[in-house]
Amino acid sequence: MNNDSKKKAGILRNNAFQTIIASLLCIVIGLLIGYVVLLIINPKGAAGAITAILKNYFYYPSQKAMMKYMGTTLVKASALLMCSLSVLFAYKVGLFNIGAAGQYVVGAGASLYFALKLGMPWYVCMIAAVVIAALLGGISGALKAYFNVNEVISCIMLNWISLYVVNMLLTQVKSESTPYTVDLSSGNKSALLPNCGLDQIFSGNKFVSIGLIISVVMAIVVWVLLEKTKFGFELRATGMNKNAAKYCGMKEKRNTIVTMMIAGGLAGLGAAVFYLSGIETWMVQQTTVPGMGFNGIAAAFLGGLNPIGAIFSSYFIQHITSGGSYVDKTMYCAQISDLISAFIIYLCGFVFFFKLWLNRYLDKRDEKKAAKGGEK
Amino acid sequence: TEVKAEASDMKIAMVTDSGDITDQSFNQTTYEACKEWAADNGSDFNYYKPESDSDEARNASVDQAVADGANVIVLPGYMFAATIVEQSEMYPDVKFIAPDVSAGDICEKGVGEGYTYNPDDYEVTDYYNADNVYCCTYQEEVSGYMAGYAAVKFGYKHLGFLGGMSVPAVTRFGYGYIQGADEAAKELGITDEVELEYVCGGQFYGDADITAYMDTWYGSKGVEVVFACGGGIYTSAAEAAAKVDGKVIGVDSDQSGIIGEDITVTSAMKGLAPTVKTALDAIKDGNWESDYAGKIDNLGLVSENPEDNYVQLPMDTTQWDDNFTVDDYKDLVSKLYNGEITVSNDITALPETEIAVNDYGSIK
């Protein structure tokens, strides 16, 4: 029995376990708040709306439609996953990459430009997206390393600049009479990511492609890179203590730049797997930076800043975001699911405190137990 | 042969395109028309907002509407061409009403690679299920033409055009407006005096930036009247106009009520609401198959009587004066109807004009 409780305390003390618990708690509280908001607006439909959000594609009675839209959710989640990996990677190395949004934008710009203007096959477009987004990330990194420019601020500036530049660039490949870029399926089929039979699994959803596999593989690669390799060791050390890194001969400036480049490349890859799947085109008159990069911040934190955790959190955030479109719009507006995910992100800020509190509680409990044991 | 549908069996759904039903433009007009019709006839009505601005998301909304049991789906906006192409076959029992979708739009999506941008080269019905789709476009260029023509006739010499996003309908309005102003200037022999500023806001709402832009036009450049063509973007034009007694031209419906009667010279209207309602009537009355199915109408002038037309200026609120009277307007309409005057609907390039037209691209 004693052994049992020790084991329990062991799992409770496990950092990964605590993170999962904390994240789940954020989700539950976030949904509760959302539910309360729904209740206040219109008590009649609240239960229906919250279940619609949670159900997402389970909304459909037919298995076929369900699978199809599960595929769509997965495609979007894979792009989100890449953005969250981008944020997470930088964060682990002590940088806050709020520029994932802009890197995603230039990734989209590069992949569509290479696909439609230069007629390149998908892998070239993908590489172009990664490289160019990496360069953009590298700018923030270099500004930080050489000029001490706060990366958050330079990223914010670059987000806007990227948006304008990409809008300008993609105007060259937009279809004649609309502000949207030409469909890949008509503009350049070879730029579409190969499906590899995945579309068959998802009721012929043609957007499901190897992008899915690429993103999951990248999550694992990022995890291995950070935790298992000498390179990750060095990057993390640089992030935690730049001076110590320099002292022991690491190239701390280079590491800062490389980190931002990798982060940028990941976000760019996210844009590539999304736009090269053909699921969306680019609207060249956008006046706001797409939210994908910002949502990546959310997914990264909800996933406990762990690449594997990010797989699940990205999926979850996309799941409820997509679920939002099934809410009855005559009663509630679509922003309700934004509101819920914003709350969840907000609550992620308390994760650290939650863990601290849990550990203190466990300490106290153990102390009491020890005291009792001592008495006996 | 057609079965009359009971209105109560009709489950009407509407899907918005990139905007929302609050865009003070075609989404909103369609929404209001559907809602009103459904209320009057006791049908079910629901609207759907796609998760994102993409063909995939719009298709998803249609799937959702069908899953909810909708059998009449209204799809306002040229962006729905892809949806028509992909889903009209899939749901043969559902009737689609698609205002603003043209044959060209459908061909572009249907043909895909190698499309020549000339729908006449193709048989459009090859690309979608003609049995259950009604499409129509509007001659916005005619509406814009009339507004531009009237403005110059009213004596305004410095004109402005403020579009929303440069979508085809907006551009047609704008290019028609240019042609109308040019024509009137030619008639009056003042082509060297008339000048037209042309810009798009890049959004369907007004804000400080756009108001500043308009202030510059009205205040510094001396623009007298601006055609505010794009949902709520009129707010900025109206705001600026009010400061210097400038004038505004409304769009889509008679906007004098919301912009302000004194500053609204006229409105370039397009009859979106009646189209939707008559199409719904047809389904109810059993005329769908005969009159609507498979058609791609280009709605504009159908009569010499201005008020019968799908594109027109408001009779009551337009600020008619001696230089351009209601009768002059009627005359213009009949000339347009008869083909004495033709308005080009080509939107690939700015129309050739004798008056000076300054194109500033996009504000944002």
Added chain:
Amino acid sequence: MSEYAIEMLGITKRFPGIIANDNITLQLKKGEIHALLGENGAGKSTLMSVLFGLYQPEEGEIRKDGKKVEIKDPNDANDLGIGMVHQHFKLVECFSVLDNIILGVETTKNGFLQKDGARKKVMELSQKYGLSVDPDAIIEDTTVGMQQRTEILKMLYRDNEILIFDEPTAVLTPQEIQELMQIMKNLAAEGKSILFITHKLGEIMQVADRCTVLRKGKYIGTVNIEDTNPEKLSAMMVGRDVSFVVEKKEAKPGEVVLDIKDMTVASKRHKNNAVNGVSLQVHRGEIVCIAGIDGNGQTEFVYGLSGLEPLKSGTITMNGKDITHMPIRERLTSGMSHIPEDRHKHGLVLDYSLEDNIVLQRYFEPQFTNKLGFLKRKEIRKYANRLIEQYDIRSGQGAVTKARSMSGGNQQKAIIAREIDKNPELLIAVQPTRGLDVGAIEHVHKQLVQARDAGKGVLLVSLELDEVMNVSDRILVMYEGEIVGEFDPKKVTVEELGLYMAGSKRKETKSNE
């Protein structure tokens, strides 16, 4: 009335997992200088923080003039006339001296600051006690000494009667220490009661009237200074006898391992060079010590030597190889070890585990990383455990303990283990015993001597004259970026060294010729 200004009775203060103060009693007489002595982590700072209201004790009571008082925050302490000079200065660096002094007790009129009266009072105090400060100087531009004087003025400005000095001398030069001792004596003579924390027994012997000793959070005893001596005190504190004299054999200098010629390093703080044309040599099997008052270019000298800062001119040769422009990594792999001055800034990644910190210099070696770039975790653990055992590094959870949670002394031990176990040709040790207790210092000194005896060149940079005299085989005095004298520790007195360090004497050295 009670004879005690302050009594802390049965104070117990717990932190998660540790009892920092366990039923401690401390009685401070009026007008006395009372020393508080204990190893690193014995709980001295904690006890003082309790007195100053920064922590609330779980048990025990505090009496002022015999009356029980509650001290919930520093305001209460201030109201009771208790002031504290903290171990780590609590000064706002971008504020002026005056602003720092008045912060918290500002005089205002309609909410606006009135600084004229304050300035007058500060100048008066400064004159009265010989605490010279420039009230308008910005703290970050001032010397450590002036910062300390500011801290003291902060207490006096508040008319405090009970003054706590937490390790005030750790950062001061010998001269400044003497000045401070004098100031403390003056204050005590005025009737103020002083609590004085230091690890330096000599200081206690010099100024204190009584001394209370703590060990591992427990109260050991209070003694009159007249009745005791350093040996007795340290035995009380550590629980065993400590030897103050470093036992070492005669040095047998071998070939030259480090040869510096004409090294110049620019300063970040002023226009002059921080290091100005320094030339020196270190041989195998000797400990060369660079002595000097803080701020005379020692830090920059080591930065230049280790590659943290570029040289303006000069050459460095190590083992016959020119390393002047060599990247840091290469210097470290070709036989240089460096125990940095600031262990938190440079020495450790505080959020890494102990084992990761132990391989911080070697993680890339084939021993710890395979060809594909993956870390060999097992090897790292094995290696770390060996060092932990060999160098007696104590921590909560062994190899996986986060460095941040370790005590300062053990952090230092980890660094020393890491640097010495690299088996370097040249060991640079900068203030390796800073802030350590006598037991820990003894340990570090032994390591240095062992390294020397193993035939390595050791370059020691120290501000502690005791350390300089005890450990080194050769002493170089640095003043304003230049070497102003070279001495044999057996043939020179502390007083003489002091004169050179203060710049009032200089002689041409061999290496300067």
Added chain:
Amino acid sequence: MLLLIQYTLIFASVLILVALGGCFSEHSGVINIGLEGIMVMGALGGALMMKYLPESAPAAVVILLVVLASVLVGMVFSLLLGVAAINFNADQTLVGTALNLLGPAAAVVIVRAINMAENPDNVSSTVAYKVAKKAFLVRIGKFEFSWFMLFALLILIASYIVLYKTRFGLRLMACGEHPQAADSVGINVFKMRYAGVLISGALGGLGGLVYITAGVSEWKFENGVAGFGFLALAVMIFGQWKPVNIGLAALLFGLFRALSNVYTGFDALVALKLPSTLYNMFPYIISLIVLVFVSKNSRAPKAEGIPYDKGQR
């Protein structure tokens, strides 16, 4: 030219207010990246107040109540940051980002709920305030003076005085530089940080109000505040956390923003034929370049972003 000045001043007013808000927050030690969200919520408060005020209300009352509403709502919203960052040691950048997502979403949900409750057919997220807004404007010839310009100037001066001449300012800055030091002299760091965050909420909220009333008489809350909160952050950093410099930086940024909209009034600029996108990018490019030059010696409050932990040694 007059227009250029007018819009420069109004954009600068927005930036001054919001950047000063950020400045107070950061001087207390809390990074406030959520200014964008705070602006939206403050704007919402003001807009709703304008909507519900009777048309007959005298101008002074309108100004007072509307400003109060936006200030209060901004403060309440900023409490979300305060609680998380000050009491729960949350990552401030993360929480700020959450506020930026939360603000616009909440505003739309609220406005829609209100609109639909009033009229089920009104599904818009727009609040109109045509009449009340007039109270803020005074026409001086061709120049449209807004009381907000004066407010911004007064608040700028007040900020300077508060930060450098008062006890509150001295204590606030001590908390952002060295909270342990502040604590040790009896300053309540938590209270001061709350004060900083609340001031940023108040000024951010007011800035939001100024922005949405700057050009139009109704606001569609779906559109947020178009990145002005972020621009204000850049202004704050460019201004080195000092009120006077912030004022100047805001004028520069305001100038470029205004220029991008009124350049068509200058024939010389029109003749350049620069793509209009370039004008839009200007403020961002300029700030990036400027940051390169000023950041080397950048002196952000030392303790900003670091949760204050009493026990930390």
